[in-house]
Amino acid sequence: MVEVRGEGVFRAPPSLLGKNAALSGKSDGHVRPHRPSNEPQLHCPECGSDFIAKDGKRYLFDATPIQRFLCKKCGYRFSEKGPQGSAQPLQKASDTSQHVERIDTQSLKGKLDIIYNRRVGVSEREAKNLAKVGNPIRTELAGATRETVDLRGKIIEFAWWLQKEGRKPSTITVYSWHLKFLLKNNINLLDPEAVKGFIGKQDWAESRKYSCCQVYNTFLDMLGIKWRVPSYKLKHKFPFLPTEQELDRFIASAGKKLAAALETAKETAMRVGEIARIKWTDIDFEKSIIFCNEPEKNSEPRVFKASAKLIAMVNALPRKNEYVFGPRAQSLDCLLFAERKCMMRKLQEPRLAKIGFHTFRHWKATALYHETHNPLLVKEYLGHRSMDSTLLYIQLEKTLYKEQSDTFNVMAIRDQEEIKSLLETGFDYVCQKDDLVFLRKRK
Numbered sequence: 001m002v003e004v005r006g007e008g009v010f011r012a013p014p015s016l017l018g019k020n021a022a023l024s025g026k027s028d029g030h031v032r033p034h035r036p037s038n039e040p041q042l043h044c045p046e047c048g049s050d051f052i053a054k055d056g057k058r059y060l061f062d063a064t065p066i067q068r069f070l071c072k073k074c075g076y077r078f079s080e081k082g083p084q085g086s087a088q089p090l091q092k093a094s095d096t097s098q099h100v101e102r103i104d105t106q107s108l109k110g111k112l113d114i115i116y117n118r119r120v121g122v123s124e125r126e127a128k129n130l131a132k133v134g135n136p137i138r139t140e141l142a143g144a145t146r147e148t149v150d151l152r153g154k155i156i157e158f159a160w161w162l163q164k165e166g167r168k169p170s171t172i173t174v175y176s177w178h179l180k181f182l183l184k185n186n187i188n189l190l191d192p193e194a195v196k197g198f199i200g201k202q203d204w205a206e207s208r209k210y211s212c213c214q215v216y217n218t219f220l221d222m223l224g225i226k227w228r229v230p231s232y233k234l235k236h237k238f239p240f241l242p243t244e245q246e247l248d249r250f251i252a253s254a255g256k257k258l259a260a261a262l263e264t265a266k267e268t269a270m271r272v273g274e275i276a277r278i279k280w281t282d283i284d285f286e287k288s289i290i291f292c293n294e295p296e297k298n299s300e301p302r303v304f305k306a307s308a309k310l311i312a313m314v315n316a317l318p319r320k321n322e323y324v325f326g327p328r329a330q331s332l333d334c335l336l337f338a339e340r341k342c343m344m345r346k347l348q349e350p351r352l353a354k355i356g357f358h359t360f361r362h363w364k365a366t367a368l369y370h371e372t373h374n375p376l377l378v379k380e381y382l383g384h385r386s387m388d389s390t391l392l393y394i395q396l397e398k399t400l401y402k403e404q405s406d407t408f409n410v411m412a413i414r415d416q417e418e419i420k421s422l423l424e425t426g427f428d429y430v431c432q433k434d435d436l437v438f439l440r441k442r443k
Contacts, residue, residue: 042069045078046074046076052070054067054069054070056068154189155176155179155183158176158179162218170273189216192227210232210233210234211234240354240359240362241362246352247262247360247363250340256316260317260324263310265357270302270304273296275326275329276327276332277327281322282324283306289306290310291303333356365381366396366400371426408441410438411427411438419439422439428441
């Protein structure tokens with residue numbers, strides 16, 4: 001925390017002055033800055049130390065330069081202006097246009113109730129020079145004016161408003177990031193036309209522009225401001241689908257924790273955030289069942305039958321806390337990115353660059369529809385709220401398995417036990433004629 005004493009007098013905290021910095025006047029063993037012999041030796045007016053370093057220049061209204069110095073012993077800042085160039089404390093704020101303002105900001109990366117106090121200073125001359133450039137928003141960001149502070153406060157207020165509306169922490173993080181990105185690019189968040197023009201000029205995919213507009217539209221809803229939303233459309237692209245052999249090879253090369261998480265994604269098609277929030281109490285090791293009790297995107301809780309291989313991989317992991325893999329999805333993503341980079345360097349296969357956690361979800365959905373041809377079952381398995389999202393995998397299945405989709409193995413059976421065993425192995429009932437039951441299974 002920077003401390004301001006008196007009018008225009010700056011004292012740096014001891015933590016910024018080095019481990020051996022102290023407020024006493026004794027020697028601390030530091031090497032003094034080299035000073036030419038013709039320059040007079042300066043001493044700190046506060047503590048008398050000669051451990052002095054230059055700290056930039058200050059310009060008065062008449063463009064007179066004043067060399068500033070900083071005592072590395074006690075953090076006292078002073079200038080050399082005075083009779084015969086003697087060291088003097090900095091002039092008053094009214095003489096040097098020193099503007100000091102206290103602001104309260106809040107971290108959006110952690111808990112919403114953590115407050116940080118800071119002091120931000122900027123001279124009036126610097127603010128005028130920035131204003132001459134013709135970019136008032138840039139002046140606000142560089143000088144931390146009250147209007148910019150208000151915009152940052154609006155983002156914090158927006159995050160708190162989202163939390164009160166019941167949004168998930170991951171959603172709050174993404175929404176806040178979009179607004180901070182706009183503010184970082186000198187966009188006034190209270191000017192919808194400026195935001196609309198900035199988004200329109202970006203070389204983004206239309207889906208990203210759509211998402212950014214929806215975030216800003218939610219922000220304006222909180223403020224009670226109406227605007228005309230741009231007509232961007234959310235377009236779905238066909239995902240990359242690797243072969244099962246590629247996925248198995250990727251899992252085999254990963255570490256124990258990442259391999260177990262990837263195998264979970266392959267068998268259950270859960271999202272990475274859902275996998276990260278699996279608790280040890282959500283796994284029934286005796287019945288080989290995994291519960292998804294914290295779904296994402298307002299999905300319904302789901303339950304999955306796990307293989308013996310997956311249960312063994314999960315059971316081999318250390319139990320450090322209540323979560324099996326998480327609880328942060330970013331940690332699993334970082335592990336996957338590091339493993340993928342290592343595999344690409346060894347195998348020189350560009351297709352590996354497209355494999356992510358969601359790739360396993362796409363593969364499982366397509367394979368499940370190919371096995372069952374039941375879109376409702378796939379929809380419930382994935383936790384989709386709308387059938388529109390599930391139709392994507394129906395189109396993928398028809399394209400990828402086109403050659404196999406028209407050929408079947410057909411069986412005509414009389415024996416009931418044999419019919420039962422064939423149905424259990426994947427055969428579908430077609431019809432019954434006379435004493436024969438016709439079954440078929442896709443090749």
